[in-house]
Amino acid sequence: MLSNFRTILVTTLLLLSVVPCLSAEEPSLYDPNRYGLMVIGSNSYSMEETINVVRLAGFASFDYDKIWRHWAPDNLRWKVELNTGLTVNPFVRSMSSLVMIAQLYIVREGWGALKIRPFIEGGVGCSYADFRVRKQGSRSMFNPQFGAGTDFTIADQDLFLIVRQDHFSNGGLKEENRGLNFLSVYIGFYF
Secondary structure (H helix, E strand, C coil), X not given: CHHHHHHHHHHHHHHHHCHHHHXXXXXXXXXXXXXXXXXXXEEEECCCCCCEEEEEEEEEEEEHHHHHCCCCCCCEEEEEEEEEEEEEECCCCEEEEEEEEEEEECCCCCECCCCEEEEEEEEEEEEEECCCCXXXXXXXXXXXXXXXEXXXXXXXXXXXXXXXXXXXXXXXXXXXXXXXXXXXXXXXXXX
């Protein structure tokens, strides 16, 4: 577990070291479009064996009502995420997902010196895992998820931290439909 944390920490520090090169100006929560990168560390729960996953993801975030063409609160965003990575325990296999997330900011302006802006989010996507656990049924799965997080600013760079519950299952398309449940931590930046 400690080596997984070190891997996530080193990857995050490497990503954050390129931030000054990518950000020409400070992004705003209400910009029409925002883009970013993140590192994801996940640990399974409610299973016989623990599965640890490390993923890298890119995303685009849009003003919700500009995508869906109906009224929405100013603080509602729509994100599309593409992630890929590897299980690191108990075996090494690939895992990828494409996810759509609705993200609702709790406050309009940031709090304090770090401009903390908490949010809640939830969405669904599709996933492919290059492995199957007993009674999983399919490598192609649906990926509903929900979580909470916060944006914050350090040295004029917008960063974020998210904790999500990720569920992977085939949604009953196969008779065997054992789900995989993960608690995931997302760390990243906007550029």
